[in-house]
Amino acid sequence: MGSSNRGLLIDLDGTLADSITPLKQVYHEFLGHFHVSGSEAEFQRLNGPPLPEIIAYLRATHHLAPSEVELLKLYRRLLQNLHNRVPPAEGALHVLQVAREQGWRMAVVTSSNHATAEAWLHQNRLSGWIEVIIGGDDVSRGKPDPEPYRLGLERLGAEASQSLAVEDSSMGALAATEAGLLTLLINSSNVPQSHWMNGTRHIRAFSEVTRWLS
Secondary structure (H helix, E strand, O other): OOHHHOEEEEOOEOOOEOOHHHHHHHHHHHHHOOOOOOOHHHHHHOOOOOHHHHHHHHHHHHOOOOOHHHHHHHHHHHHOOHHHHOOEOOOHHHHHHHHHHOOOEEEEEOOOOHHHHHHHHHHOOOHHHOOEEEOHHHOOOOOOOOHHHHHHHHHHOOOHHHOEEEEOOHHHHHHHHHOOOEEEEEOOOOOOHHHOOOOEEEEOOHHHHHHHOO
16 A cells, blocks of 8 residues: 555644643642542543543532533633643654655544644644544544544545554543554553553654654
């Protein structure tokens, strides 16, 4: 197959965008409205699914009184302007440049909504490198369901067997591997190799993606 069949499908938050710390602050601030304490384990569990699923989980788990609609409005208000202060991951532009030079077609596959992802890419002057955006509002089933990655492959015209995903969460990695993609999972090098999810390879930083593009 030619290089045009190769797709590089990249998660946004915590992967292409260095957003995990501010996202964690929003999570704790949201729960703080209800005098509830969050945890690192719960935050990591919720790193990946679309926001409506996160809200449903938090409401049920912490017995939050407001409706899901009201809670969603609150969380979105706290998230407002979040991406305006989130920089790209270190080495992000270099990775995209190398991928383009080597014939990879690129997509962002995120649980954030399409418009938010598009605005962040534009603000950080990365939109010219990305051909396709799949947001949480573009699919009926979000991560860990493989639908977002399958749609990304379809819109890129790429073959899963020739393509690569980059993720920072186990939920996202599950979605990508279920779509047939070899998946680079960031910040998981401390996990014993015997515990690695099938179809994943572990890297320490987004900048290491270049090693997998040749």
